[in-house]
Amino acid sequence: MVFLKLGGSLITDKSREATAREDVIRRAAREVRRALEGKPGLKILLGHGSGSFGHFVARRYGTREGAGDERGWRGYAETAAAAARLNRLVTDIFLAEGVPVISIQPSASALCRAGELVRLEERPIEEALAHGLVPLVYGDVALDEEWGCTIVSTEQIFAHLARRLQPRRIILAGTVDGVFTADPLRDPRARLIEEITPANFARVEGMLAGSHGVDVTGGMLSKVRRMYQLVLSQPSLQVRLISGLRPGLIERALLDAQLAEGTLIHAEPARQGGG
Amino acid sequence: MVFLKLGGSLITDKSREATAREDVIRRAAREVRRALEGKPGLKILLGHGSGSFGHFVARRYGTREGAGDERGWRGYAETAAAAARLNRLVTDIFLAEGVPVISIQPSASALCRAGELVRLEERPIEEALAHGLVPLVYGDVALDEEWGCTIVSTEQIFAHLARRLQPRRIILAGTVDGVFTADPLRDPRARLIEEITPANFARVEGMLAGSHGVDVTGGMLSKVRRMYQLVLSQPSLQVRLISGLRPGLIERALLDAQLAEGTLIHAEPARQGGG
Numbered sequence: 001m002v003f004l005k006l007g008g009s010l011i012t013d014k015s016r017e018a019t020a021r022e023d024v025i026r027r028a029a030r031e032v033r034r035a036l037e038g039k040p041g042l043k044i045l046l047g048h049g050s051g052s053f054g055h056f057v058a059r060r061y062g063t064r065e066g067a068g069d070e071r072g073w074r075g076y077a078e079t080a081a082a083a084a085r086l087n088r089l090v091t092d093i094f095l096a097e098g099v100p101v102i103s104i105q106p107s108a109s110a111l112c113r114a115g116e117l118v119r120l121e122e123r124p125i126e127e128a129l130a131h132g133l134v135p136l137v138y139g140d141v142a143l144d145e146e147w148g149c150t151i152v153s154t155e156q157i158f159a160h161l162a163r164r165l166q167p168r169r170i171i172l173a174g175t176v177d178g179v180f181t182a183d184p185l186r187d188p189r190a191r192l193i194e195e196i197t198p199a200n201f202a203r204v205e206g207m208l209a210g211s212h213g214v215d216v217t218g219g220m221l222s223k224v225r226r227m228y229q230l231v232l233s234q235p236s237l238q239v240r241l242i243s244g245l246r247p248g249l250i251e252r253a254l255l256d257a258q259l260a261e262g263t264l265i266h267a268e269p270a271r272q273g274g275g
Numbered sequence: 276m277v278f279l280k281l282g283g284s285l286i287t288d289k290s291r292e293a294t295a296r297e298d299v300i301r302r303a304a305r306e307v308r309r310a311l312e313g314k315p316g317l318k319i320l321l322g323h324g325s326g327s328f329g330h331f332v333a334r335r336y337g338t339r340e341g342a343g344d345e346r347g348w349r350g351y352a353e354t355a356a357a358a359a360r361l362n363r364l365v366t367d368i369f370l371a372e373g374v375p376v377i378s379i380q381p382s383a384s385a386l387c388r389a390g391e392l393v394r395l396e397e398r399p400i401e402e403a404l405a406h407g408l409v410p411l412v413y414g415d416v417a418l419d420e421e422w423g424c425t426i427v428s429t430e431q432i433f434a435h436l437a438r439r440l441q442p443r444r445i446i447l448a449g450t451v452d453g454v455f456t457a458d459p460l461r462d463p464r465a466r467l468i469e470e471i472t473p474a475n476f477a478r479v480e481g482m483l484a485g486s487h488g489v490d491v492t493g494g495m496l497s498k499v500r501r502m503y504q505l506v507l508s509q510p511s512l513q514v515r516l517i518s519g520l521r522p523g524l525i526e527r528a529l530l531d532a533q534l535a536e537g538t539l540i541h542a543e544p545a546r547q548g549g550g
Contacts, residue, residue: 073406077377081366084378088363095356102352103359108383109396121384121396127418131348143402 008049173244178263283324448519453538
């Protein structure tokens with residue numbers, strides 16, 4: 001069992017509202033289909049970020065921090081619709097490319113507490129996997145017992161589902177090759193960090209907190225932290241960050257647990273095998 | 276609290292696959308918005324059928340009766356996607372017309388047993404209503420403990436939610452004026468039945484079973500049966516079937532519980548008031 005996330009920055013143009021990169025989504029769909037053909041019995045849970053669909057709207061209304069009034073709840077509805085609109089595109093492209101995805105709306109059952117996901121209906125996902133389908137989740141709005149509402153990321157949903165589904169690997173496909181010592185899009189001296197383990201996590205955390213702009217940092221730092229905490233609690237799990245822009249890499253990462261590409265986050269001091 | 280369903284035959288062209296009647300959906304959205312403006316505090320739960328989106332695909336794969344093999348589960352995924360595609364259109368048109376709808380995917384939490392809905396996550400719907408939003412559900416696929424999978428109608432979802440949400444009224448808007456003694460589209464002598472109560476239910480049931488073609492019968496007869504059973508178990512509830520093709524009727528039905536249009540299904544011998 002593998003969880004695969006297609007990052008919001010990978011599948012949308014993050015600088016323009018509600019603009020999907022349909023060519024990237026289609027190529028990713030083909031790579032997933034080829035991986036399923038190449039390894040019969042491979043179980044995949046798919047997820048995708050909300051990119052320029054949800055984030056623009058959510059920021060406009062402050063939806064992540066809750067909803068205090070009628071306008072705030074209107075923002076909740078608008079953010080939900082934007083996320084679902086991108087999910088519609090992704091679902092239809094994957095189905096057209098022959099991947100039997102079944103989209104499952106997180107906000108139809110999610111419940112958070114101060115921004116942390118505490119409940120999500122798992123059965124439709126488990127049944128889909130049991131019957132050879134590829135369940136598809138996505139970054140979405142969610143109810144929050146303390147804030148009224150919030151946003152849940154695909155990483156939060158993955159971390160929540162990992163406890164029950166016990167995947168061996170999580171693959172996060174973004175626009176860069178993995179975790180860098182500095183922002184690779186701005187700093188030519190940025191170096192790829194090949195492994196993040198208990199031996200270097202504190203150092204990596206310091207680099208990510210210090211070297212990026214606020215927006216990017218929030219994204220990469222919180223992602224790395226969440227995935228690191230997850231591998232600490234599930235030492236048999238490996239998380240790999242790769243670039244989804246390099247053709248064939250998603251397929252290779254799905255098929256080859258040993259693939260030496262991108263950044264591997266794991267709890268053991270040495271590289272681990274397994275599928 | 277009112278539940279309003281827009282029938283699949285009303286919002287799609289049932290003779291052509293995946294063809295929405297966007298003008299009808301837009302007019303319905305405006306009528307719902309005007310009703311909300313005309314009666315502040317009015318709580319509405321919306322639902323819509325799947326019409327020519329879901330039904331064509333579901334029939335092709337036999338999804339209502341379950342999924343025995345890989346092809347059957349592929350049908351489940353395709354039917355779910357078709358239903359979600361129509362829901363996307365409806366959600367976006369309602370939002371654009373100023374109705375703060377929040378779509379909630381039934382299959383993300385539904386569980387059936389031999390075709391009957393036994394579980395559905397209610398909290399996102401309750402919270403949406405509590406915060407002035409209009410939750411939107413729709414006819415969808417669902418897991419089934421006996422058959423593997425099935426289809427749930429909006430009427431089934433309404434009946435399930437009515438137990439918890441205790442609406443005073445359910446309005447079902449279709450393409451004809453209500454329940455007729457025969458199929459009004461085929462038989463010029465067909466007469467509108469203004470009320471269905473314990474006093475005439477058995478007779479109505481006989482007429483519906485005898486006078487329609489198999490397809491249409493299944494639809495109207497099972498709808499009337501389900502709603503009749505519901506009002507028997509919740510005598511304070513009234514169900515009204517109206518034509519959504521007559522401009523203004525949805526708005527009037529939402530605002531006026533006494534409106535003498537269409538067919539009223541209720542458990543009491545005389546007409547009841549209430550909002």
